[in-house]
Structure formats: structure tokens, C-alpha cells
Amino acid sequence: MNSLAGAAGQGVLGGAMADLSACPAWQADPAWSCIDLLSDVHLQADRPDTFAAWRQHLLGTPANAVLILGDLFEVWVGDDARSGRFEAECAAVLKQAARHRRLAFMPGNRDFLVGDALLAETGMQRLADPTLMLAWDRRWLLSHGDALCLSDTAYLQFRRQVRGAEWQARFLALPLAERQHQARTMRDASAAHQARQGAFGWSDVDDDAAAEWLVQAGAEALIHGHTHRPATHTLPGGLVRHVLGDWDFEAKPARARILRLSASGLQALDLGAAPP
Numbered sequence: 001m002n003s004l005a006g007a008a009g010q011g012v013l014g015g016a017m018a019d020l021s022a023c024p025a026w027q028a029d030p031a032w033s034c035i036d037l038l039s040d041v042h043l044q045a046d047r048p049d050t051f052a053a054w055r056q057h058l059l060g061t062p063a064n065a066v067l068i069l070g071d072l073f074e075v076w077v078g079d080d081a082r083s084g085r086f087e088a089e090c091a092a093v094l095k096q097a098a099r100h101r102r103l104a105f106m107p108g109n110r111d112f113l114v115g116d117a118l119l120a121e122t123g124m125q126r127l128a129d130p131t132l133m134l135a136w137d138r139r140w141l142l143s144h145g146d147a148l149c150l151s152d153t154a155y156l157q158f159r160r161q162v163r164g165a166e167w168q169a170r171f172l173a174l175p176l177a178e179r180q181h182q183a184r185t186m187r188d189a190s191a192a193h194q195a196r197q198g199a200f201g202w203s204d205v206d207d208d209a210a211a212e213w214l215v216q217a218g219a220e221a222l223i224h225g226h227t228h229r230p231a232t233h234t235l236p237g238g239l240v241r242h243v244l245g246d247w248d249f250e251a252k253p254a255r256a257r258i259l260r261l262s263a264s265g266l267q268a269l270d271l272g273a274a275p276p
Contacts, residue, residue: 003085004150016164018273019099019216020130020132020141020213020216020217021216021217021218023130023131023132023141023216023217024034024127024128024131024132025049025131025133026043026067026081026104026125026127026132026133026134027135027197028065028066028133028134028135028136030074030136031179032064032065033061033062033063033064033262034062034064034260034261034262035063035064035065035066035067035135035260035261035262035264036057036061036063036065036066036067036258036259036260037066037067037069037142037223037244037258037259037260037261038066038067038068038069038225038244038247038256038258038259039068039069039070039071039072039108039144039224039225039226039244039246040070040071040108040225040226040228040244040245040246040247041072041073041246041247041256042070042072042073042074042110042247042248043072043073043074043076043086043090044073044074044086045086047248047249047250049175049189049249049250049254050110050247050248050249050250050256051086051089051090051246052249053246053249053254053256053271054093054162054213054256055093057256057258057271058093058094058097059093059097059100061098061101061249062078063260064102065101065102065103065104066097066101066102066103066104067104067106067116067127067133067142068103068104068105068106068124069106069108069127069142069144069145069223069224069225069244070106070107070108070110070111070129070144070145070146070225070226071108071109071110071111071144071225071246072105072108072111072114073110073111073114074187074196075110075111075183075187076110076111076112076113076114077113077171077176077180077182077183078113078115078171078172078176078179079113079115079116079117079118081176081179081180082118082121083176089182091118091121091223092256094123094124095115095121095122095123095124096122096266098122098123099123101187103122103123103124104124104125104126104127105119105124105125105126105127106126106127106128106129106142106143107126107144107200108143108144108146108225108226109127109128109144109159109226110144112163113168113171113172114160116148118120127142128216128242129142129143129144129147129214130142130143130217131143131216132217132219133223135261136222136261136263139217139219139220140220140221140222140223141213141214141219141221141222141223142222142223142224142263143213143222143223143224144224144225144226145224145225145226145243146159146226147159147228148205148206148209148210148224149203149204149205149206149208149226149227150203150206150209151203151204152203155203161171161196163243173193203227203230204227205224205226205241205243207235207241208236208238209231209233209234210222210239210241211235213237214235214239214251215237217238220239220240221239221240221242221266222235222239222240222241222242222245223241223242223244223259224241224242224244225243225245225246228245230243230244230245230257230268231243242259244257244258244259245257245258247271247272248272249272253272253273254272255257255270255272256270256271256272257269257270257271258271259271
């Protein structure tokens with residue numbers, strides 16, 4: 001999952017452990033019926049079926065809030081990119097959805113350059129990585145997940161570099177066309193690396209580090225994306241991490257696994273198995 005993206009948010013640097021006792025919190029309204037959590041939609045112009053499924057879900061879900069935990073976009077090279085037709089269509093969907101439900105966005109490793117301009121235009125709230133979600137008398141820790149892939153040291157070094165203010169200022173000062181060219185080059189290199197590694201070569205979240213985060217934050221369960229390996233894992237100390245899935249409606253069969261949280265608990269929904 002290495003790419004132009006490298007920073008999941010504001011909470012950690014390159015996978016280093018941080019003091020999460022004062023982790024930023026996001027409070028759910030106890031009167032709400034449910035919250036949808038999703039990640040890794042990887043919106044891009046050449047995947048119209050995925051865009052259509054995402055649009056249908058975002059505008060039709062019964063959830064009172066939708067929390068997007070990173071990699072909503074396949075790549076985002078700066079908010080001026082929304083001058084493009086496809087990016088403008090994505091922004092329009094977000095803006096329409098925000099009129100009916102709360103939207104929150106946590107940057108992922110591919111779209112960490114989403115800025116305040118896009119968030120203001122679409123009505124999305126920014127989430128730090130990690131964020132403590134307080135909902136129905138339970139504490140859930142939310143993260144994109146890439147900062148916890150501690151075995152991928154090369155990626156974490158890259159992550160530290162690109163989430164720095166100096167690197168971002170230099171990159172955003174480049175013409176839009178040059179930024180898009182560099183993004184395509186990095187994506188191609190990432191895809192080639194993944195093909196060489198195979199599915200079992202991808203780095204996964206470190207369970208001990210995830211458990212340490214949960215203990216520090218006083219939370220019982222972690223919800224994250226990034227790895228494209230949807231599952232539920234038992235961590236040391238009886239803690240739990242839940243992994244979101246990626247979206248691909250061009251694939252056969254289509255896939256899109258989200259989590260829906262309500263007062264009765266957490267439910268996994270496979271939107272690719274049936275019309276969303």
C-alpha cells in the first residue's frame with residue numbers, strides 16, 4: 001500500500017508509539033440509531049462502478065453519521081485537484097450527503113493531502129489519527145492503520161518524510177500537472193512492488209502495538225483500515241481490533257466491507273454481496 005500517500009493524520013509519527021491518554025475524542029449523539037465506518041474506497045475515475053456504489057451508499061444509508069477512516073481517494077495531490085471533473089463529482093456527493101448526516105474524514109496514506117478547503121466545501125469534519133470515538137457508553141479507538149504496520153520500516157521512513165510540513169509545502173508548490181505526474185509514477189511503483197511481494201508479503205498491523213494504543217487510550221477495541229484484510233482479531237489482554245475492507249465493484253465478485261455501530265453493538269456489512 002505504499003504510494004504518494006504516507007500520513008494517516010496528526011496523532012503519530014511514522015509508527016512511533018505516542019501517549020494516547022489525551023487522544024482527541026469524537027462524541028456520538030446517544031439519540032442516533034447507527035454509525036457507518038468505512039475506509040479504502042480508493043475512488044478514481046477509471047472505476048465508475050465503485051464510485052456509483054459509494055455514492056449510492058453514502059446518500060442512502062440509514063446511518064446518522066459516516067466516518068471515513070482514510071484512503072477515500074486513490075490519490076489526492078492537493079485541494080486544487082477538485083477542479084477536475086471526477087474530483088468535483090466526488091465533492092458534490094460528499095456535500096449532498098453532509099446535508100443529511102454527519103460526515104467525518106481521517107486522512108489515509110493515499111489522501112493525506114486533503115486540506116481544509118475540501119473539508120469546508122463538503123461539510124466533513126477532520127479526524128486526527130488516532131481518534132477516540134465515544135458512542136453508546138463504549139470507547140472505540142479509530143485509526144487508518146498504516147502507522148501500526150511496524151515491520152514495514154521502509155514505508156514508515158517514507159511516511160515520516162511526506163507528512164512533514166516542509167515536504168508538503170514543497171510538493172504543493174509544484175504545478176498541479178506535475179503533482180499528478182509524480183503521483184502516477186509513485187502509484188505504478190507501488191503496484192509493481194505489491195505484485196512482487198504478493199498478498200502474503202504485505203505488512204500487517206502489529207498486534208502488540210495496537211494493544212498498547214488501546215491501553216493508553218482506555219479503549220476496548222480498535223477499528224482500522226489500510227491492510228485490505230477484513231477480519232476481527234483478539235489482541236493481548238483480551239482487547240480486539242476490527243479491520244475494515246477495501247472497495248472494488250469492478251472486481252468479480254465485488255467487495256466492500258464496512259462496519260455499522262449501534263447501541264446493540266458492531267455489525268459487519270458486505271456491500272459487495274448484495275446491492276448496497
